[in-house]
Amino acid sequence: MAVKERIRVGGRSARIQQAVHDAVRKLSTPATRNQITVPQIAAAAGVTPSTIYRRWGDLQSVLADVALARLRPISDPDDTGAVETDLRAFIEQYAEEMSSPVGRALLRDGTSEVAAGQISVCCSYTNDHLTTLTERARARGETPFDAEEVIDHVVAPIVYRILVSQETPTPAYCRRLLDRIYPPT
Amino acid sequence: MAVKERIRVGGRSARIQQAVHDAVRKLSTPATRNQITVPQIAAAAGVTPSTIYRRWGDLQSVLADVALARLRPISDPDDTGAVETDLRAFIEQYAEEMSSPVGRALLRDGTSEVAAGQISVCCSYTNDHLTTLTERARARGETPFDAEEVIDHVVAPIVYRILVSQETPTPAYCRRLLDRIYPPT
């Protein structure tokens, strides 16, 4: 179930959302992560379970929401001065972030939105970041990379390893993937 | 939770397993897929819910078990006589199968297996199939493809689309990916 759009952004509503997010983070130790329940979160956040059910729908959506909020800070990839190094830096950071237990959980929660055919937000974040890099490149007068190709042949393999085959993508592995986009001279 | 190994394979145990599988399939219309409950399955299968909980642990595991049983028939990729067409046929079938609600659910269930560092079953199926194809190629005296490269640059993008960006990988898209392994002459 999707998270409700919040018409009212200020005051109590925002406070409760914050309290719930904090509660989830506090309860999200690696050991207990799979046993979190809505009533637990509610108790830790000082609200009633029904509030959470009404606003988020189910546990999965709460976790996904928190996961997304937590991914947002990556938003601004470092500006290294050149598009190739920008992309390499971003991908390395992305792989490291997503490989961690937290990142992995975030990835899982972010992709487990079940309901409608709405686009996964954690996917559009990645798209946004890549777009930022290409625009930056264009502003510099550089030839930008093909974002779709990077998604298919760099991001996708990294995510596949993390999510499916349960291997950790090493920096060396990431570099090898990137060498397909920017062949070493 | 993993499905219990069944020590007793015949008789009542097998009958119930079959009944539960049939019940899930019968209840798995695209519309109702997300609202199936264990008690529903139990009722349709003519058993008590506690039986299902004890044997499978939770709803997720039941669905995963059924999904796996349903995907097993893919096991033997068609033999088209040449390694390239073998791979192309397999990938196309794989993409189609995994794009379906059932396949998608399997991928999800496969990745949501949290417990130990055990390798995901649906991942090892894929590995097995690719190994089958490479061995077949070798037996024919052909040069086999690099399985890891196929995973990274063909399978991974397909899975990423299904799982993360929620697009359907079209046959044309799959062919384009495969053209990187076998460039069109």
Next chain:
DNA sequence: CGCTTAATGCAAATCCTTTGCGTTAAGAAT
């Protein structure tokens, strides 16, 4: 300041899940 209404709290009702215990039937031994 008062009005309107979305969001929350509370509590009851419903449904899902777990668990203890007696029963059934599969598989092995006689």
Next chain:
DNA sequence: ATTCTTAACGCAAAGGATTTGCATTAAGCG
């Protein structure tokens, strides 16, 4: 074939989770 052992099952009660109706609170607005 019969008996024995025990895994798997059914039943029912207990324990949580989820849903829902209704009263209350507090945002946002004129």
